[in-house]
């Protein structure tokens with residue numbers, strides 16, 4: 001069973017941005033302190049991304065023991081976090097602008113064991129004004145229960161393009177600030 005997600009009739013599929021790197025090119029973290037992709041966030045997922053076909057990206061992470069929900073399996077909120085990050089990175093690659101998550105819906109299709117290496121394929125399906133419609137699926141590609149033909153989870157999300165003023169509101173509470181080329185990046 002899967003939840004329903006209807007794309008709007010006025011959806012516009014964006015062109016690839018100029019200078020878009022080729023399929024397989026590594027994508028840097030968008031910020032070193034990000035819980036999803038940062039390399040300076042010790043409890044985070046440290047997801048790693050590469051450019052996919054068209055408006056898609058691929059992301060990976062290994063399910064560490066600290067991400068346990070029920071005994072032996074990933075916590076559902078961690079899987080949603082990984083989908084959030086993957087779909088946000090797809091927006092970043094396709095549009096090269098800052099976005100935040102407005103809505104995210106996930107179908108949990110199979111239990112995912114600790115130690116599994118998950119691969120996510122996430123893409124931008126289209127844009128309406130500031131709204132960016134995205135989708136993603138996850139597979140276990142290594143470790144326990146690995147089977148790249150089985151989709152273990154799917155996600156649909158609506159991201160919203162925001163300006164710098166959105167993040168300016170958070171600077172007083174921030175743990176570090178993205179300020180250099182290393183700290184924050186587009187593809």
Ligand SMILES: CCCCCCCC/C=C\CCCCCCCC(=O)SCCNC(=O)CCNC(=O)[C@H](O)C(C)(C)COP(=O)(O)OP(=O)(O)OC[C@H]1O[C@@H](n2cnc3c(N)ncnc32)[C@H](O)[C@@H]1OP(=O)(O)O
Pocket residue numbers: 030031036084085086088089091092097098099100101102103128129130131158160162167184185
């Ligand atoms: C994360 C840090 C990144 C830092 C650096 C970024 C650079 C890198 C760039 C990219 C990489 C991305 C990788 C990140 C991955 C993780 C992302 C997250 O987890 S983000 C955290 C969770 N999300 C929030 O905290 C949003 C909280 N919500 C808000 O701030 C506002 O509600 C916001 C901005 C989403 C919309 O507010 P308004 O006032 O600007 O705009 P209005 O007019 O309300 O909405 C615009 C359109 O969107 C629709 N909309 C808004 N929310 C919706 C919803 N929940 N469902 C359906 N439609 C929604 C509205 O109906 C409207 O549509 P109509 O154009 O009129 O048709």
